[in-house]
Amino acid sequence: MKFIHYIEKVSHIDIFGMISLSIFFLFFVVMITWVFKTNKKQFNEISRIPLDN
Amino acid sequence: MQVEKFYYDNRIVRAFGYATVIFALVGMLAGLWAAIQIYYPAASLNFAATTFGRIRPLHTNAIIFAFVGNASFAGIYYSLQRLCKTRLFSDKLSWIHFWGWQLIIVGAAITLPLGLTNGAEYAELIWPIDIAIALVWVIFGINLFGTIIKRREKHLYVAIWFYIATWITVALLHIVRSIELPYSLTGSYSWFAGVQDALVQWWYGHNAVAFFLTTPVLGLMYYFLPKAANRPVYSYRLSIIHFWALIFIYIWAGPHHLLYTALPDWAQSLGVVFSVMLIAPSWGGMLNGLFTLRGAWDKVKEDPVLKFMVVAITCYGMATFEGPMLSLKSVNAISHFTDWTIAHVHIGGLGWNGFMAFAILYYMVPKMWGTNLYSKKLAANHFWLGTIGIIIYAVPMYWAGFEQSIMWKSFTPEGQLKFQFLETVTNIKPLYILRSIGGALYLVGAFLMVYNLYKTIRQGKFIANEEAEAAPMIKEQAKKKEYWHRVLERKPVAMLVLSLVLVAIGGLIEIIPTFLVKSNIPTIASVKPYTPLELQGRDIYVREGCYTCHSQMVRPFRDEVVRYGEYSKAGEFVYDHPFQWGSKRTGPDLAREGGKQTDSWHYNHMYDPRSMSPGSLMPQYVWLLDNKLDTSSTAAKIRAMQTLGVPYPKGYDKIANTDLMHQADSIANNLKKDKIESPSNAEIIAVIAYLQRIGKDIKAAPKQPMAVNQ
Numbered sequence: 001m002k003f004i005h006y007i008e009k010v011s012h013i014d015i016f017g018m019i020s021l022s023i024f025f026l027f028f029v030v031m032i033t034w035v036f037k038t039n040k041k042q043f044n045e046i047s048r049i050p051l052d053n
Numbered sequence: 054m055q056v057e058k059f060y061y062d063n064r065i066v067r068a069f070g071y072a073t074v075i076f077a078l079v080g081m082l083a084g085l086w087a088a089i090q091i092y093y094p095a096a097s098l099n100f101a102a103t104t105f106g107r108i109r110p111l112h113t114n115a116i117i118f119a120f121v122g123n124a125s126f127a128g129i130y131y132s133l134q135r136l137c138k139t140r141l142f143s144d145k146l147s148w149i150h151f152w153g154w155q156l157i158i159v160g161a162a163i164t165l166p167l168g169l170t171n172g173a174e175y176a177e178l179i180w181p182i183d184i185a186i187a188l189v190w191v192i193f194g195i196n197l198f199g200t201i202i203k204r205r206e207k208h209l210y211v212a213i214w215f216y217i218a219t220w221i222t223v224a225l226l227h228i229v230r231s232i233e234l235p236y237s238l239t240g241s242y243s244w245f246a247g248v249q250d251a252l253v254q255w256w257y258g259h260n261a262v263a264f265f266l267t268t269p270v271l272g273l274m275y276y277f278l279p280k281a282a283n284r285p286v287y288s289y290r291l292s293i294i295h296f297w298a299l300i301f302i303y304i305w306a307g308p309h310h311l312l313y314t315a316l317p318d319w320a321q322s323l324g325v326v327f328s329v330m331l332i333a334p335s336w337g338g339m340l341n342g343l344f345t346l347r348g349a350w351d352k353v354k355e356d357p358v359l360k361f362m363v364v365a366i367t368c369y370g371m372a373t374f375e376g377p378m379l380s381l382k383s384v385n386a387i388s389h390f391t392d393w394t395i396a397h398v399h400i401g402g403l404g405w406n407g408f409m410a411f412a413i414l415y416y417m418v419p420k421m422w423g424t425n426l427y428s429k430k431l432a433a434n435h436f437w438l439g440t441i442g443i444i445i446y447a448v449p450m451y452w453a454g455f456e457q458s459i460m461w462k463s464f465t466p467e468g469q470l471k472f473q474f475l476e477t478v479t480n481i482k483p484l485y486i487l488r489s490i491g492g493a494l495y496l497v498g499a500f501l502m503v504y505n506l507y508k509t510i511r512q513g514k515f516i517a518n519e520e521a522e523a524a525p526m527i528k529e530q531a532k533k534k535e536y537w538h539r540v541l542e543r544k545p546v547a548m549l550v551l552s553l554v555l556v557a558i559g560g561l562i563e564i565i566p567t568f569l570v571k572s573n574i575p576t577i578a579s580v581k582p583y584t585p586l587e588l589q590g591r592d593i594y595v596r597e598g599c600y601t602c603h604s605q606m607v608r609p610f611r612d613e614v615v616r617y618g619e620y621s622k623a624g625e626f627v628y629d630h631p632f633q634w635g636s637k638r639t640g641p642d643l644a645r646e647g648g649k650q651t652d653s654w655h656y657n658h659m660y661d662p663r664s665m666s667p668g669s670l671m672p673q674y675v676w677l678l679d680n681k682l683d684t685s686s687t688a689a690k691i692r693a694m695q696t697l698g699v700p701y702p703k704g705y706d707k708i709a710n711t712d713l714m715h716q717a718d719s720i721a722n723n724l725k726k727d728k729i730e731s732p733s734n735a736e737i738i739a740v741i742a743y744l745q746r747i748g749k750d751i752k753a754a755p756k757q758p759m760a761v762n763q
Contacts, residue, residue, distance in 0.1 A: 024301065031297055035290050047285035049136060049210045050276050 057205070057525055060518035061134045063421045065147040067515070069127035070414060072155060074503055076123060077410065079162075080115030081496045087112050088489040091639060092482045094662075094672045102166035104672045106598025110177045111165045116402065117175060117265065119158045124410035125269040126154070126193070129216050131417055132276035133197070136213060138206045138523040142199025146192050153189035157182055169239045172595035172631045173254050175261050176230045180241045183231040190227065194220050198549060205523045211292040215272030218300050221553075222264040230257040236693040237686060240592070244697060247626025248315055251634055255310035263303035266401070267369075270409050271299075271338050274366065277413050278345055281358040287344035295337030302331050309380035312389065313608040314634060315623040321382070328380030335373035342366040357432035361412035364440055368404020372397060390604055390638040392481070393454030396447045403443045403495055411435070411502055418506050422513025431505045438498035445491030449484035457481055457638075462612045470616055474641040479668045577624035580750040582699045583743070585687050585709040586716040590743030592690070593736055595633065597674065604635035605644040605747065618645035618748065625751060628699050640671060647749035652720055653727035655741045677737040682717075684710050684734070716742060 010016070090096045090105045097104045134141055141147050160182045164170070170177040178186070197220055201213065230253060233241040245253050279286055286292060308316060308324025343366055346353060353359040375397050379388050388394060419426050426432060460480065463471035583591060594600075607613050609620040621644050626632055635642075650658075657664050660678055662671035691706040701709075717733040720741055724731050731737060 028297070028301075032294060035293050038290075043289040044285070046208050046210065047279075047289045049206060049208065050132075050212075050279050051283065051285060 054524040054527070056522045058520070058522045059140050060520055062130070062141050062144060062147065063515070063519055064517050065141065065144075065151060066127050066131045066417060067421060068148075068151050069123050069130065070417065072123040072151075073120060073127055073410060073414065074506065076115055076119035076158065077407075077499055078496075078503070080112060080120045081492070081499060083108055083112035083115055085489060085492050085496060088485070088492055090672065091670055092485040092489075094670055097672045099673055099675065101168065101597075101674075101676050104597065104674075106601050106672075107166050107168060107170075109601045110170060110174075110598060111162065113175060114161050114165065114177065115158070116406075117261070118161070121266060121270075121406050121410065122154065124406075124413065125219075125265075125273065126150070127417070128273040128277065128413045129197075129269060131413075132212055132273065133200055133216065135521075136206065136210045136276065137200055137204035138521065139200060139203045142196050142203055146196045146199075150189060150192050150196060153185065153192065157185050157189060160185070164239070168596035168598075170595065170598065171233065171241065171243065172598075172600060172633060173230070173243065173250075173257075174636065175258055176254070179239050180231070180233055180235050181238070183227070183233075186227060187224075187231075190220075190224055194224070198546070202546060205526050207526050210275070211286070211289065211296060212272040212275040214296055215268045215275065218296075219264050219269045219272070222260065222268075222300070222304075226257050226260050226264065229253060234693050234696055236689045240686070242630040242690075242693055242697060243632075245630070245632075246697070247629045247632050248317070248623045250629065250632040251311055251314065251316060251626075252308065252320060254632065256304075256307035259307040259310060260304055262401075263299075263306075266406055267303075268300070270406060273409060273413055274338075274342055274362070277358075277416055278342055278362055278366075281356060281362065281412070281416055282346055282349055282352060284345060284349060287341050287347065291337055291341050295334040295341065298334035299331075299338070302327050302334060306331055306380070309376075309385070310636070311634075312380070312382050312385040313610070314606050315621050315626065317623070325380050325382060329377045332374060332377045336370060339366050339370035339373070343370075355429075357426070357429055357436060358412050358416045360433070360436045361408045361415065361439075364436070365405050365408035365412060368400050368408065368443070372401035372405060375400070386608075386610065387458045388454060389608075390636070390642075391454035391458050392450040392484075393458075394636065396450035396454060399446055399450070400443065403439070403446065407495070408439065411439070411499075414502070414506065418509050419513070421519075422510055422515050424509060424513030427505050427508035427512060431501055435498040435501040435505070438494050438501065442491045442493075442495030442498060445494060446488050447491070449487040449491070453481040453484040453488075456484075461616070462610070464612070470612065474616070474638075475666055475668055478639065478670060482670075577622065577751055580625055580627065582628045582694070582701055583746065584716055585691060585713040586739050586742040587746045588690055588694070588743075589682055589684070589687065589713070590739035590741070591633075593677070593740050594743055595631070599643075600633045600635040602635075602637065602639040602671070604638050604642045606634040607642055607644045613642070617642050619751065621748075622751065625748070628694075630694065630697055630699075640669075643744070643747055645748035647745050647747045648752075651727065652723040652741050652745065653729050655744055656724055656729050656731065656737060659737055659740065677740055678731065678735055680736040681732075682734050682736050682739050684713060687713060 086096065086103075087105055087108045090108070094105075097108075101107070130141060130147070157178075161178055164179055164182065165177060169179050171179065197216060201209065201217075232244045234244055235241040243250050243253075275286060275292065305323055305327035308320045309328045310324075312321050312325070314321075343363070346359070346363070353363055378384055379393070379397060388397075415426060415432060457477045457480070460472045460477040461474075465471050605621070607617045607620045614620055626634075654665055656678070658666070659674040661673050662669040687709045688706040691701055691709045695701050695703075695706070714733060717738045720738050721731055721733040
């Protein structure tokens with residue numbers, strides 16, 4: 001079983017790679033944007049969850 | 054809103070806690086025994102079951118799955134209830150989980166010394182146990198997700214995401230690594246072969262580190278550190294970012310175990326790049342942990358729990374810097390196959406995993422017994438013994454790794470190799486002795502902990518069901534017609550099942566076609582399948598765990614090519630189910646062993662390695678000379694190999710044993726010429742056949758005549 005020969009033979013394999021990279025990149029951009037937009041007070045409340053027990 | 058009264062289940066935590074302590078001692082003792090055998094091979098007591106090759110997997114499985122596994126379950130079940138503000142989903146499932154896991158461990162403890170193994174690191178357990186692991190893991194998952202669904206605290210605190218990521222990914226890893234074809238009740242061959250098997254193995258192995266030894270423990274850190282320090286985590290934002298980055302990036306790092314091997318270059322490069330990127334999210338976790346103690350370092354002086362956690366997190370940071378460095382090809386060229394790898398593993402294992410397990414035990418036991426820790430002083434002594442033990446373990450191993458690697462690569466001014474392989478081993482023997490002293494100190498510290506916890510339990514009163522109350526979660530009502538995804542977000546079970554289905558589809562689409570292709574085009578025409586006798590010999594090689602000391606992968610370095618022969622090509626391993634490239638050279642590489650020694654040399658060497666190699670640290674394998682080869686399995690093995698695509702002729706399984714006995718007789722005759730009497734059906738004959746075959750095929754490649762005009 002030659003692993004690399006399968007990958008070469010899949011049509012448009014380069015586009016799949018591009019799509020995966022884009023998903024990866026977009027996910028992280030969105031996540032980091034959301035993380036920095038969320039207000040500090042919410043995070044302070046959440047980080048106290050283990051302590052309020 | 055009316056508050057509801059409920060009770061946390063401490064009994065299940067206690068059970069897992071006891072199991073943690075027991076297997077901590079068992080696993081560490083196995084490790085110490087293995088360590089002593091390396092410089093004192095007679096410590097194997099000359100039993101097959103207790104040789105290094107069989108004790109090493111016992112040690113790794115006991116530490117990873119029995120010690121860290123039970124500790125993680127204890128900590129997860131303790132923290133999950135309190136973070137979700139609810140009792141565990143099902144008491145019954147909790148206990149099936151507990152007993153199921155311990156039975157698996159007992160199964161491992163019986164099968165591994167018997168030599169029943171898959172020959173794959175950290176995935177040695179035979180296929181019936183693999184099935185049991187899957188079942189128990191599903192039960193754990195139902196309990197985990199059921200509790201999350203039952204929760205009264207709406208927000209899923211960061212620790213819980215780590216637990217979820219652990220569960221999903223370990224399930225995936227276990228399934229893929231366990232894709233094997235049984236040929237008997239206790240034996241199976243990996244569906245993958247050679248290079249593919251190597252990639253699957255180290256995708257699995259590295260992610261076992263990531264998702265069994267790191268993510269659950271990070272989750273535990275995010276709960277127990279704030280609790281012990283009584284302050285919130287430094288930055289919740291950072292925990293979000295590093296969580297997602299960690300689980301995305303970690304998966305790709307596996308190929309860093311295969312640098313400069315026959316793995317294709319593109320895969321090696323991917324592994325390097327992602328391993329280096331991994332520094333960021335790993336250190337995010339470390340910094341988040343350490344910075345949580347900003348302004349509270351005086352507490353660390355007083356509290357043993359915090360002491361252990363600080364060193365644990367620091368060792369985590371060290372190991373996750375060292376790991377990426379070891380993933381650089383230039384560094385890896387020096388470190389691979391040496392004790393540097395072992396040093397690295399044990400900084401993480403002893404420092405991060407061990408100390409975190411100790412910390413949460415020291416935290417939970419007083420709490421669950423309603424008392425204080427019996428002796429802070431004893432705990433502090435444990436801390437110092439453990440810390441010094443880690444240092445005395447690691448430093449000699451760093452030294453040994455560097456020294457051996459430099460010696461391997463040393464040439465005389467005339468251009469010859471300066472040192473015989475054996476010299477490089479005997480030279481570092483004192484360092485092996487030091488290492489076992491370090492490990493022993495660490496173990497003594499653990500015994501102090503057992504005593505301390507025992508006295509704590511004695512002076513307290515166990516709280517089986519801890520009372521708590523909280524308002525139930527407000528069921529969100531749909532205010533107006535909602536976007537479909539918002540509806541899904543309120544139905545976690547549907548969400549979970551849908552996600553799993555999606556992930557499974559992708560996985561299946563990728564994996565199934567690779568098994569349906571029938572043709573197996575060998576890269577190298579002269580590489581042929583193993584003969585039946587060689588196959589039996591190879592399975593004995595796997596059984597005895599020879600790969601734990603001997604590699605079979607000549608790297609394309611000048612010193613290796615001079616010492617061992619032609620460097621290893623991917624095409625040579627296409628019929629190797631499982632691959633046996635190995636990770637360590639306590640003994641020399643065997644990839645080109647075929648034809649280097651006479652049959653009688655091998656016979657004598659197995660009987661007593663020191664008779665052929667004075668000063669050797671290899672144990673004696675006398676039973677190979679006495680045991681009768683079990684030829685009843687030959688037909689089933691050949692059929693299994695045929696299913697896996699190895700091109701034995703159709704119907705060959707029926708006549709395989711005839712060829713086997715033929716070849717065995719000729720080897721026995723060779724031995725007779727050297728005055729060694731051995732029955733043809735002794736196991737040693739099969740092992741000799743295998744050893745004499747390794748790496749020979751490419752030497753037989755016929756010279757192609759120049760094609761003039763066709």
